[in-house]
Amino acid sequence: MTKGHQGHLNGVKMALRILVGCKRVIDYAVKVRVKPDKMGVVTEGVKHSMNPFDEIAVEEAVRMKEKKLASEIIAVSCGPQQCQETLRTALAMGLDRGIHVEISGKDYETLQPFHVSKILAKIAEEEKVDIIFLGKQAIDDDCNQTGQMTAALLDWPQATFASKIEKNNGDLMVTREIDGGLETINVKLPCVITSDLRLNEPRYATLPNIMKAKKKPIAKKSPADLGVDVSPRQEVLSVEDPPVREAGSIVQDVDELVSKLKAAGVV
Amino acid sequence: MLSVCRSCFSAIRNRLTIIEHGRGFSAHAAVNEAKEPDTAQLFTQEHKELRRSLGRLIEQDINPYVDEWEEMGQFPAHEVFKKLGQAGFLGVTKPTEYGGLGLDYTYSVAVAEELGHINCGGVPMAIGVQTDMATPALARFGSDELKKQFLEPSIAGDVVACLGVSEAGAGSDVASIKTTAVKKGDDYVINGGKMWTTNGFQADWMCLLANTNEGPPHQNKSLICLPMDAKGINLSKRIDKMGMRCSDTAQIFFEDVHVPQSYVVGEEGQGFTYQMIQFQEERMWAAASILQTLQNIIQATIEYTKERQAFGQPILNNQSVHFRLAELETEVELLRSLLYRTVGLYVQGQDVTKFASMCKLKVGRLGREVADSCLQYWGGMGFTNEVLVSRLYRDFRLISIGGGADEVMLSIICKYMNTLPKMPQKK
Numbered sequence: 001m002t003k004g005h006q007g008h009l010n011g012v013k014m015a016l017r018i019l020v021g022c023k024r025v026i027d028y029a030v031k032v033r034v035k036p037d038k039m040g041v042v043t044e045g046v047k048h049s050m051n052p053f054d055e056i057a058v059e060e061a062v063r064m065k066e067k068k069l070a071s072e073i074i075a076v077s078c079g080p081q082q083c084q085e086t087l088r089t090a091l092a093m094g095l096d097r098g099i100h101v102e103i104s105g106k107d108y109e110t111l112q113p114f115h116v117s118k119i120l121a122k123i124a125e126e127e128k129v130d131i132i133f134l135g136k137q138a139i140d141d142d143c144n145q146t147g148q149m150t151a152a153l154l155d156w157p158q159a160t161f162a163s164k165i166e167k168n169n170g171d172l173m174v175t176r177e178i179d180g181g182l183e184t185i186n187v188k189l190p191c192v193i194t195s196d197l198r199l200n201e202p203r204y205a206t207l208p209n210i211m212k213a214k215k216k217p218i219a220k221k222s223p224a225d226l227g228v229d230v231s232p233r234q235e236v237l238s239v240e241d242p243p244v245r246e247a248g249s250i251v252q253d254v255d256e257l258v259s260k261l262k263a264a265g266v267v
Numbered sequence: 268m269l270s271v272c273r274s275c276f277s278a279i280r281n282r283l284t285i286i287e288h289g290r291g292f293s294a295h296a297a298v299n300e301a302k303e304p305d306t307a308q309l310f311t312q313e314h315k316e317l318r319r320s321l322g323r324l325i326e327q328d329i330n331p332y333v334d335e336w337e338e339m340g341q342f343p344a345h346e347v348f349k350k351l352g353q354a355g356f357l358g359v360t361k362p363t364e365y366g367g368l369g370l371d372y373t374y375s376v377a378v379a380e381e382l383g384h385i386n387c388g389g390v391p392m393a394i395g396v397q398t399d400m401a402t403p404a405l406a407r408f409g410s411d412e413l414k415k416q417f418l419e420p421s422i423a424g425d426v427v428a429c430l431g432v433s434e435a436g437a438g439s440d441v442a443s444i445k446t447t448a449v450k451k452g453d454d455y456v457i458n459g460g461k462m463w464t465t466n467g468f469q470a471d472w473m474c475l476l477a478n479t480n481e482g483p484p485h486q487n488k489s490l491i492c493l494p495m496d497a498k499g500i501n502l503s504k505r506i507d508k509m510g511m512r513c514s515d516t517a518q519i520f521f522e523d524v525h526v527p528q529s530y531v532v533g534e535e536g537q538g539f540t541y542q543m544i545q546f547q548e549e550r551m552w553a554a555a556s557i558l559q560t561l562q563n564i565i566q567a568t569i570e571y572t573k574e575r576q577a578f579g580q581p582i583l584n585n586q587s588v589h590f591r592l593a594e595l596e597t598e599v600e601l602l603r604s605l606l607y608r609t610v611g612l613y614v615q616g617q618d619v620t621k622f623a624s625m626c627k628l629k630v631g632r633l634g635r636e637v638a639d640s641c642l643q644y645w646g647g648m649g650f651t652n653e654v655l656v657s658r659l660y661r662d663f664r665l666i667s668i669g670g671g672a673d674e675v676m677l678s679i680i681c682k683y684m685n686t687l688p689k690m691p692q693k694k
C-alpha cells in the first residue's frame with residue numbers, strides 16, 4: 001500500500017523520518033487504585049509519565065538520529081491536554097516536534113488500540129514517515145496490539161519486541177525477543193517497530209535540552225481532523241482489584257515445611 | 268572497580284524488574300511513592316521536567332550506590348558531580364556565560380526538592396555546598412577571571428568546591444573567625460584553619476572566609492577562592508560523625524598559604540556581608556532539600572505499618588499512629604508553603620532574611636520530629652541500620668546545627684522582631 005518517504009538508501013545514507021508513539025500513563029511507581037464506582041482506576045492527582053516502553057522507543061529514535069540514520073523524529077500522543085507534558089518529555093530527550101491528538105472525557109476512557117492505530121496510520125501517511133516506532137505495550141492496559149494493528153492497516157512489515165536494531169543496506173535488521181530466545185529478521189522500509197525492554201537504557205534529559213524543548217512546536221489535532229472515528233467499540237462493565245495475596249509464613253526447616261504442606265493437603 | 272560494575276548492573280536490573288513487574292512491585296516504590304505534590308504556584312512544566320530528569324539520574328546513578336558510600340565514609344564527588352554537571356543541574360541559576368542556565372531561584376528549589384529522593388542526607392548536602400553555599404557569592408560578585416577559573420568548572424562538574432567559614436573556635440559566631448590573609452607583594456598569605464569543611468577531602472577549591480584587615484569584625488573579612496592544592500594546606504583530620512556518613516568532613520590547617528590577591532571575591536572587606544547574603548540561598552536550599560525526603564519517610568512508614576501487625580491489626584490502624592502521620596504531613600506542607608512564599612519574594616528581589624531563617628529553623632526542627640516519630644512506628648526495625656528511617660534520623664540531626672544552629676536562626680528572627688537584646692560589647 002502506501003510507501004513511506006523512502007529517504008534512503010543503498011546502505012550509505014539514510015535520512016529516515018520516524019514517528020514515535022508516546023503514551024501518557026500512570027507512573028510505574030504509583031500503586032494504582034480502583035475508583036469506588038468500579039468503572040476505572042483513580043487518575044486524578046496521580047503522577048503520570050511516558051509509558052516506559054515508549055521511552056525506550058524515543059531513545060532508540062534519538063540514537064538513530066545521532067548516528068545520522070534519521071532526519072526528523074516526530075512524537076505523537078493521543079489523549080487529554082496533559083499529554084502535551086508527555087510530548088515535552090520526548091522533545092527534551094531529543095525529538096524534533098510533537099503532534100497532540102486531543103481526545104478527552106468519555107472518548108478517552110473508551111479509546112482502544114484499534115482507534116489509536118488508525119490515528120497513527122493516518123499521521124504516518126500525512127507525514128510520510130519511514131518508521132513508526134512504538135512501545136511493545138503500555139503499562140496501563142497491557143494491550144500489546146497497537147503496533148501490530150498499525151502495521152496491518154498500512155500493510156507495512158512489522159518488527160515487534162525489538163531488542164536490537166541495525167541498518168542492513170536499505171533495510172533494517174531487527175533482533176526480536178521471542179519465547180524461545182532471540183530471532184533476527186530483516187524488514188523493508190517503511191515499517192512498524194515495537195520496542196522491548198532490553199533495546200536500550202533511555203537517557204535522562206539534560207536541563208539545557210529541557211529548556212530548549214519548550215520552544216519546539218507541538219501541533220494539535222482532533223481525531224476528526226484525521227478522519228478517524230473514535231466512537232467506542234466496547235463497554236467497561238467493571239474494574240476490580242487483583243485478589244489480595246495472603247501473607248506467607250517462614251518455616252524453620254524442611255520437616256516443618258513438609259508437615260505444613262501435608263496439613264494444607266498439597267502433598 | 269569490580270564492585271562498582273556489579274552494583275551498576277544491579278541498578279539496571281532493578282529498573283527492569285520494576286517495569287516488568289509493573290505496579291505490584293513496591294519495595295522501592297514505598298520509598299519513592301510517586302504522588303504529585305501540589306506545587307502549581309511555583310513550578311511550571313519545565314520545573315516538572317527538570318525534576319523528572321534529575322529523578323532518573325538519582326535512580327540510575329546515585330541511589331544504587333548510597334549504601335556502599337555510607338559504608339566507605341565518602342562518596343565519589345568528582346564522578347557524581349560530573350554526571351550532574353553534564354546534565355546541567357549544577358548551574359541552574361548561574362550566569363549562562365559560565366555554563367549556567369541563568370534561571371531564577373525557583374529552579375534551584377526544584378533541584379533541591381528532587382535531591383530529596385536520594386536515600387541519605389550526605390550526598391544532597393555535598394551537592395548543595397557546590398551549588399548553593401560555596402558559589403552564590405562568586406557568581407554575583409566575582410570578577411570575570413575568577414568566575415572563569417572557579418565557577419565555570421564547578422558548574423560543569425569538573426571540580427569540587429567546599430566552603431570554609433566555620434573554625435574550631437568560631438561556628439555560630441562567624442564574625443569571630445581567626446584565620447587571616449595578609450597582603451604580601453601581589454599575594455595574600457593565609458594562616459589559621461577551618462573546621463567542619465564538607466567535601467574538604469575531595470575539594471579542588473575552597474570559598475574561604477578570612478580576615479584580610481584589622482578593621483571591625485563585620486568589615487575586615489573577605490571571601491577568597493583558594494585552590495586546595497596550594498602549598499601549606501594541611502587536611503589534618505577526617506571527622507568521624509554520627510550521620511551524613513558518606514559526606515567527608517575535614518579539619519584543615521593553613522600555614523603560609525599563598526594566593527594571588529586577585530582571588531578575592533568582589534570587594535576586599537565585604538566578605539562578611541557577602542557570606543550573609545550567600546547564607547540566604549543556603550537556608551532556603553536546606554528547607555527545599557528535605558521536603559521530599561520527609562514525605563518519603565512518612566509514606567514508607569505508612570507502607571510498613573500497614574503491613575506490620577500487632578494485636579490482630581495493622582499498626583497503622585491505631586488512631587495515634589495514622590493521626591500522628593497526618594499531623595506530620597500537615598507540618599511538611601506548611602513548611603513547603605512558607606518556603607514557596609519565601610522563594611517567591613526572593614525571586615522578586617526582596618530581602619528574605621527573616622523568612623529564610625524561619626524556613627531553616629523549621630526544617631531543622633521538623634526534620635528531627637518526622638524522623639523520630641516515624642522511627643518509633645518501625646519498632647526494633649527502626650533501630651537497625653537496615654532501614655532508611657534510622658539513617659535519616661541520624662543525618663537530619665545535623666540540620667538544627669549546621670549552616671546556623673536553630674538558636675542562631677531564632678536570634679535573627681528576634682532581630683527582625685526587635686526583641687533581641689544588644690550583645691555585650693567585646694573587649
Ligand SMILES: Cc1cc2nc3c(=O)[nH]c(=O)nc-3n(C[C@H](O)[C@H](O)[C@H](O)COP(=O)(O)OP(=O)(O)OC[C@H]3O[C@@H](n4cnc5c(N)ncnc54)[C@H](O)[C@@H]3O)c2cc1C
Pocket residue numbers: 396429430431432433434435436437438439440462463464465466508511516665668669670671672673674675678
Ligand atoms: C557535618 C557538618 C558539616 C558542616 N559543613 C560545614 C561547611 O562545609 N562549611 C562550614 O563553614 N561549616 C560547616 N559546618 C559547621 C556548622 O555550620 C557549625 O557547626 C555550626 O554553625 C555551629 O557552630 P559550632 O559547631 O561551632 O557550634 P557553637 O557555635 O559552639 O554552638 C554550639 C551550640 O550553642 C548554641 N548557641 C550558639 N549560639 C547561640 C545563641 N546566640 N543563643 C543560644 N544558643 C546558642 C546552639 O545550640 C549551638 O548548637 C558543618 C558542621 C557539621 C557538623
